[in-house]
Amino acid sequence: QVRLVESGGGPVQAGASLRLSCTISAYSNIKSMAWFRQAPGKEREGVANILHDDVRRYYSDSVRGRFTISQDVAKNTLYLDISSLKPEDTAMYYCAASTIKVFGPPRAPDFIYWGRGTQVTVSS
Helix, strand or coil: CCCEEEECCEEEECCCCEEEEEEECCCCCCCEEEEEEECCCCCCEEEEEEECCCCCEEECCCCECCEEEEEEHHHCEEEEEECCCCHHHCEEEEEEEECCCCCCCCCHHHCCEECCCEEEEEEC
């Protein structure tokens, strides 16, 4: 069983930067990892995706240029660096893992392992 645990969220001021982390218990047949977010009353949005054994990364149009996804395989950790935070970035951020290679911005149905999320709240 693959377990994902997110951390790093919290209340921040607009314009600040933040790093979210996701530790994974094991890379058992994991091919892609991603970050999603869900704001109150909105659908879950895939924001960034990285192939596990590849350098390719993908971003949604809404975050490209401000969000950076990366991984440290030796530390079993996935990261999401967010710069120039905006109030509209307020959401629960989820880490997810897939057993298939997902090309392009992440889509929830492609990911079978999920963390419980970490809340990011941006105040103006």
